[in-house]
Amino acid sequence: MVGIKDATAIVGIGQTPFAKQLREDERTLACRAVLAALDDAGIAPGEVDALASYTMEDTDEVELAKAVGLGDLTFFSKVGYGGGGSCATVAHLAAAIASGQATVGVAWRSRKRGSGPRPWTNTDVQLPTPAQWTRPFGLLRPVDEIAMLARRHMHEYGTTRDHLFNVALACRNRANQNPSAIMYDRPLTREMYMTSRWISEPLCLYDNCLETDGALACVVVSSERARDCAQRPVYVHSAAQGLPAQHHGMVNYWNDDPLTGPAWTAARHLWKHADLTPQDIDVAQIYDAFTPLVPLSLEGYGFCGRGEGGAYTEQGALEIGGRLPINTGGGGLSEAYVHGFNLINEGVKQLRGTGTAQVPGAATCLVTAGEGVPTSALLLRT
Amino acid sequence: MLSPVTDPDGAPFWQYAGQGELRLQACADCGELRFPPRPCCPHCQSFASEWRPVKGHGRIWSYVVPHPPLLPYYAAQAPYNVVLVELIDAPRIRLVGNLVARAGAPLDSVPLDRVRIGARVQAVFSPEGLPQWVLERP
Numbered sequence: 016m017v018g019i020k021d022a023t024a025i026v027g028i029g030q031t032p033f034a035k036q037l038r039e040d041e042r043t044l045a046c047r048a049v050l051a052a053l054d055d056a057g058i059a060p061g062e063v064d065a066l067a068s069y070t071m072e073d074t075d076e077v078e079l080a081k082a083v084g085l086g087d088l089t090f091f092s093k094v095g096y097g098g099g100g101s102c103a104t105v106a107h108l109a110a111a112i113a114s115g116q117a118t119v120g121v122a123w124r125s126r127k128r129g130s131g132p133r134p135w136t137n138t139d140v141q142l143p144t145p146a147q148w149t150r151p152f153g154l155l156r157p158v159d160e161i162a163m164l165a166r167r168h169m170h171e172y173g174t175t176r177d178h179l180f181n182v183a184l185a186c187r188n189r190a191n192q193n194p195s196a197i198m199y200d201r202p203l204t205r206e207m208y209m210t211s212r213w214i215s216e217p218l219c220l221y222d223n224c225l226e227t228d229g230a231l232a233c234v235v236v237s238s239e240r241a242r243d244c245a246q247r248p249v250y251v252h253s254a255a256q257g258l259p260a261q262h263h264g265m266v267n268y269w270n271d272d273p274l275t276g277p278a279w280t281a282a283r284h285l286w287k288h289a290d291l292t293p294q295d296i297d298v299a300q301i302y303d304a305f306t307p308l309v310p311l312s313l314e315g316y317g318f319c320g321r322g323e324g325g326a327y328t329e330q331g332a333l334e335i336g337g338r339l340p341i342n343t344g345g346g347g348l349s350e351a352y353v354h355g356f357n358l359i360n361e362g363v364k365q366l367r368g369t370g371t372a373q374v375p376g377a378a379t380c381l382v383t384a385g386e387g388v389p390t391s392a393l394l395l396r397t
Numbered sequence: 398m399l400s401p402v403t404d405p406d407g408a409p410f411w412q413y414a415g416q417g418e419l420r421l422q423a424c425a426d427c428g429e430l431r432f433p434p435r436p437c438c439p440h441c442q443s444f445a446s447e448w449r450p451v452k453g454h455g456r457i458w459s460y461v462v463p464h465p466p467l468l469p470y471y472a473a474q475a476p477y478n479v480v481l482v483e484l485i486d487a488p489r490i491r492l493v494g495n496l497v498a499r500a501g502a503p504l505d506s507v508p509l510d511r512v513r514i515g516a517r518v519q520a521v522f523s524p525e526g527l528p529q530w531v532l533e534r535p
Contacts, residue, residue: 136468138399145433147401147411149493151527153471153504154479155399159463163481167459170514213476216462261439268458268481268491269432 020288022113024241024248025105025395027056027234028360033197033351035129037228044230045074045125046082052232053083057245058119065090065117065235067104069354071097074125090117094256096264098302098347098385099277101355102393106254108235118236124356125230133226149266158223158305160265161387162215165307168274169217174325176217179306180208181328182341183221183348186303188334190345193371197225198349222306224347231356233363249366252379253289253394257281265387277390278315278383285392286317293317296394297377298365299339300358302385303346312386313339335372343372358382359393366397398470398525406434409448415526420448421487432490453520455482455530458491460512477504478512482530497521497529507532 029051031037031044039047053060063085066076070093080088090111094100101124108120135156154160168174187203190196203221211220241248257280261270286292293316301312310324318339319327331337344350344361351357362380364370370377384391403411406422413420423430424438425445437444460480465472481491498506500521511532518530 133466138468147403147407148433150399151401152479152493152495153463153467153474153477154461154493155463155467155471159461159479162461163459163479166461167514170459213462213464215464216476263433266493268493269489271489273491 018288019109019113019251019254021250021252022238023109023235024238024250025233025363026236026241026244026246026248027052027054027058028232028363029053029055030231030357030360031229033195033227033229035197035226035228037127037130041125041127041230042074042078042082045079045123048125048230048232049079049083049121049123052121052234055246056234058234058236060084061086062119063121064088065108065111065120067092067094067107067120067122069093069097069100069104069124070095071354072124090120094391096385096388098304098354099388099390101302101359101384101391102254102382103256103384103391105233105235105251105359105393106256106391109251109254112235112237118240120235121232122235123230123232124354126353127228128352129226129228145263145266156215157265158218159215161305161307162218163268164274164311164387166217168307168310168325171274172322172325174310176209178310178325178328179222180205181333182303182306182309183208185333186342186346186348189343189372190349193344193350196345196350197227198345218305218307224304224352225349227351227353229351229353231353231360233359247367247397249363250396251393252291252396253285254392255281255284256389256391257284258389262389264389267387274311276311276315276386277388278312278386281390281392282316285394289394291379291394295379296339296381297379298343298374299341299381300343300346300362300383301341302355302358302383303342303348304352304385306348308386309341312383315386316381316383316392335374340374343370343374355384362393362395366395399468400525406436410434411526413448414522414528417522418450419453419520419528420450421490422446423449430487430490451484451486454485455492455518455520456485457481457496457512457514457516457518458483459514462509471504474504476509478507478509480512480518480530482518492528494528494530497531499531500529
């Protein structure tokens with residue numbers, strides 16, 4: 016059987032500015048990000064024959080393709096579950112290209128979450144959760160749903176607010192090195208964290224990601240084609256999606272172990288098809304809509320044992336020079352929250368050696384999508 | 398208040414709750430309880446189901462305390478507790494609800510320092526037909 020290991024590479028990345036509010040609409044931002052990624056790759060729009068994005072993306076393939084002048088498309092795919100789909104967009108393109116269904120793929124996400132309404136305020140639309148069992152009781156927002164798991168993790172394993180602060184601080188410190196990050200000029204201190212307002216106890220303001228307008232895209236081609244592109248190829252070494260048996264989305268409360276989420280399922284497939292182990296990873300981009308997702312993901316992807324995700328963050332482990340630098344552009348907490356697509360592009364920057372907080376000699380990068388929902392992950396390598 | 402927006406699978410739960418009864422869907426062939434309700438049994442794939450009464454004893458498995466921004470009905474009662482109750486009868490089933498001083502009391506009617514993981518609770522029902530929880534030893 017022919018797999019996807021190292022069969023494809025990301026050869027172009029593009030992004031718009033990030034801001035609380037951008038003037039242009041989502042469709043225009045999508046076009047700008049896609050054209051920037053193609054320009055970065057040195058590939059003409061007419062050569063694109065595959066697209067992948069999120070089911071929550073409002074700019075559809077027809078609108079995007081006709082606006083930027085894409086060629087005849089033979090593969091297009093959308094992945095569900097919000098930020099759980101980020102890495103899967105690249106995975107779908109990699110699978111399509113490796114199996115001959117397409118030759119040049121573009122994945123993208125454009126979202127005006129900063130300008131737009133908070134999704135949970137819409138009481139007419141059921142969020143992708145079993146809302147009848149949760150919302151009447153005032154468990155209204157994603158932060159409430161994840162705080163429930165965070166409280167239990169603290170109770171069972173001794174995870175503390177300081178551990179969650181370590182996550183927020185690592186992301187903020189990297190954002191302070193990244194001029195494109197929303198929080199570039201806004202340092203975070205422990206005092207600020209510990210005295211900030213609650214959002215859903217035990218989670219405070221700084222445990223929550225940003226609300227951002229912005230768009231990003233990347234270009235995937237075969238490894239053979241990648242050698243002729245303008246940029247150093249970043250190979251898709253392994254890719255996985257994960258929807259565990261008897262999983263319930265963000266309200267994963269009705270099975271044997273609610274704290275074992277989709278990361279564990281994705282990780283098993285990811286490492287099984289890789290030549291690498293967690294110990295071989297130089298830098299990681301871990302989906303951080305909320306700080307507790309990071310310790311959960313560290314456990315799920317095998318960087319530490321069950322329940323050790325909080326303690327793993329101690330002694331600067333997540334900082335540059337620590338044992339696993341994470342979210343080197345600032346992540347969703349401090350660079351931009353665009354459903355995790357900035358984590359993919361940051362992984363590419365690190366492996367090109369062009370990160371604003373560059374991990375010296377980084378040759379391997381794990382990128383993850385949202386834990387706590389059906390998820391996905393990528394192992395990238397030089 | 399957000400009333401439950403139910404579906405064909407969930408409707409019987411709310412009908413029984415409206416009568417002050419806590420019932421859970423169970424497979425009519427293999428007997429396994431399942432929650433949330435769904436069309437067929439994940440253990441034996443049978444489409445036959447029944448609604449089995451449960452005692453409504455549980456323990457708080459986890460809880461959160463939401464603060465604004467929230468929808469207006471909930472913001473007016475914030476900060477309030479939302480508890481996740483693990484049923485003694487069915488440990489894999491954890492019901493989301495509120496710990497209240499008595500049936501029908503507001504979401505903020507129990508002091509927050511009384512909300513503890515492991516506390517034993519008992520189901521009661523609000524006038525709107527929502528299951529709520531009271532401490533067994535208040």
